[in-house]
Amino acid sequence: MWSVPVRLSAGPRRGLSFIAGSQKSKGLDDNTRRRRREGQVRGFDEVPHSGSNGWINLIRFWREDRFRSLHKHMERTFNTLGPIYRERLGSHESVNILLPADIGEVLRSEGLHPRRMTLRPWAIHRETRQHCKGVFLKNGTExxxxxxxxxxxxxxxxxxxxxxxxxxxxxxxxxxxxxxxxxxxGHGDNRRSLTLDPSPDLFRFALxxxxxxxxxxxxxxxxxxxxxxxxxxxxxxxxxxxxxxxxxxxxxxxxxxxxxxxxxxxxxxxxxxxxxxxxxxxxxxxxxxxxxxxxxxxxxxxxxxxxxxxxxxxxxxxxxxxxxxxxxxxxxxxxGVDTTAIPLQFALYELARNPGVQERVRRQARESWTRAEGDPVKALQGAPLLKGTIKETLRLYPVGIMVQRYPVTDIVLQNYHIPAGTLVQACLYPLGRSKEVFQDPNRFEPARWVKPKSGQLEANGEEEVRAETGPGAGFRSLAFGFGARQCVGRRIAENEMQLLLLHILLNFQLSAPSSADIETKYSFILQPETPPLITFCLL
Missing domain, CATH: 1.10.630.10 (Cytochrome P450)
Incomplete structure (x- = not known):
């Protein structure tokens, strides 16, 4: 796939110089300006990049089919260039970041009306068909x-x-x-189990x-x-x-x-x-x-x-x-269709190939359901591992692989000056799998998102994964975005997915014919290359 070597240049370029004296800084404090004058904060043109010619990069992406594996491309590029890099594709340019501290700095600089990149294909469709635009395509006071x-x-x-x-x-x-x-x-004793691809039915459920x-x-x-x-x-x-x-x-x-x-x-x-x-x-x-x-x-x-x-x-x-x-x-x-159905595919597969995790989530869900006496809201509130399962699934398989913002003031990321108005992308797939951010990142463990109450830790024979708390914890789970600009359908989607998991776990034991990792592809959203098979056994 990587038949054309990527240019790993981070040298200065005359056309994009934002070093001190070439452009007036906006929003930097006096200390940062002093550090820039002393050469301690590096200029925007020094941010590592994967190639300076956007059109050549775009041709390379098309030729090597990198858009299909954009999430993997980001992960590889971070591994090569470090936790921040610039990328040009055609006329599109962005700064891509990985670490929660940097993501927090960007999101704290988003302003009163956070702005993200307008999807021009969608916007032009609305304009030519004379449809109003919804909030997804709007910015500013409107x-x-x-x-x-x-x-x-x-x-x-x-x-x-x-x-x-x-x-x-x-x-x-x-x-x-x-x-x-x-x-x-079904097959097996009394025809109580069946192996199938649940994805068509999950799409119907979501719709x-x-x-x-x-x-x-x-x-x-x-x-x-x-x-x-x-x-x-x-x-x-x-x-x-x-x-x-x-x-x-x-x-x-x-x-x-x-x-x-x-x-x-x-x-x-x-x-x-x-x-x-x-x-x-x-x-x-x-x-x-x-x-x-x-x-x-x-x-x-x-x-x-x-x-x-x-x-x-x-x-x-x-x-x-x-x-x-x-x-x-x-x-x-x-x-609300693909973005709900696809995470459910991943969640069911991960529960199926992690029977110990599945049983812990089921036990808590069953106890909560009994206490709630059929009240679905109370049942979900009493089973935080259901929500943890969704968060853990989206950590490993984020439907949208980027959170985008345009800072309204100049900021410093990884000691590089980032001018106001620059498109900055938090890259969620490499974030969720980074050893720098998560303990044992390849392990599927919903409990990492649930802060255990005193005296309620379970001895399950495995080393406990610490709860995701402390500095930067608020910027580690961003599958639904952040703040005022987070996904407007977030609460509906969370409840839909948790309710379906609740009732599936109350009625079925899940297992997987194969425990192999799922190969994924990117087609504006992250999805399985091939939907996984799951065995459902009646309880």
Missing amino acids: WHADRVLLNREVMVSSSVHQFVPLMEEVAKDFCSLLRRKVEMG EASCHVLYGERMGLFASPPSLEAQRFIWAVEQMLATTQPLLYLPVGLMHRLHTPLWIQHVTAWDHIFSDAEARIQRGCQRLQSRKPSGAKGELSGNQGHSGGVLGRLMEKGQLSLELIKANITELMAG
Whole structure:
């Protein structure tokens, strides 16, 4: 793969000099300015890089298919150049960092309205189709105004808890479907176990749960066979993600004007996603109108608010225009399928090949479920290892492999001056597997994210992995982003995944025909090269 040697130059270049005297610094304190004058802080042009010509780098990436293994490329480059490096790909330039202390410095410098790189392919689609943009594609005060209103419905715990019964209904239906499959096609004693690839059903679960929460309606995806409508939507999301990655580094405006095949594939996928969302939003509006008492204005009566999903809550409040509601609901729906289903694939496989971990998580989940007496919110709150399982899965297999920010002031990282406005990327895949950051990083251990209570440590015959606490701990788990700009669907996704794991562990014993590491590929999100097989045995 590395047939073309990477240029490991860190020498100064005239065109990008930010050393003292060449550009006025903004935001550096007096001590740092003094250190720069004395040569103790190195200039931006001295940051190690993997090649100064962005277009040659891009051609090399295409020729060697490095985009498909971008996460591995980052890991190798950090191993070669150290914990900070600059990379140019076409017209795109970034500073990539690895260590929690540096990530914390960047995130503390993000400003009141954190900004990340605009996905131009998505933005041009919205502009040419005259769709409003959701918060994912906005920056500045416009982003902030919309995000505050969305947070009240999808990020505040009390609001999200109202939707947990909708998610749990789908999780239970998934387990019922899986149980039927085991009973009909199982093997072993009394046909109680079945080995299969669960990924198609996990995608259906993610789509069904997202639809139920966002629109307040079921899609009926656990029917056999699944509807053509659902299969088309999943195809559209996968096509959109697969075509996004190559378009990021190409002149997308030109691709649009020339109607290139890649651009046509991309916009066709988005058009289908928006068409599906439009139909569901129209049905949701009709249901909400029919539920209101004649002549009533304002809130829905009784407990009807959550039955209309997030759509119903936003329309009830009336603080966002219908077009903005459509834009944000569509983004949430498109972003809630693969990014939920794929981590669940990894989580189930890791639990299957780590039976001791699986049993500890199951024991805690079962005890919590009993204490909660069927209340799903209380059951999740009493089983922190379920949340730890998700965090540990995303440490090893982050769906999005970068967190991006543009610092609003000059900062110093690894003793290099980074000017305000520079795109800085925290690289999550190499972060999660770094021995400098994590104890025994290749070991799957959800307990590393759970601070043990006094007297509750278990003797399991293995050396305990310390809890992830202390300096920098807040910047070690960033799969959902950070702060005001973190993933707007985070709380929904966390609850969906934890509820499904809860009910799977209550009903099935998991094992893996192979314990080999999963080979991964990057197609705008990290996913398995081949979905792993898992054996489900009825309990």
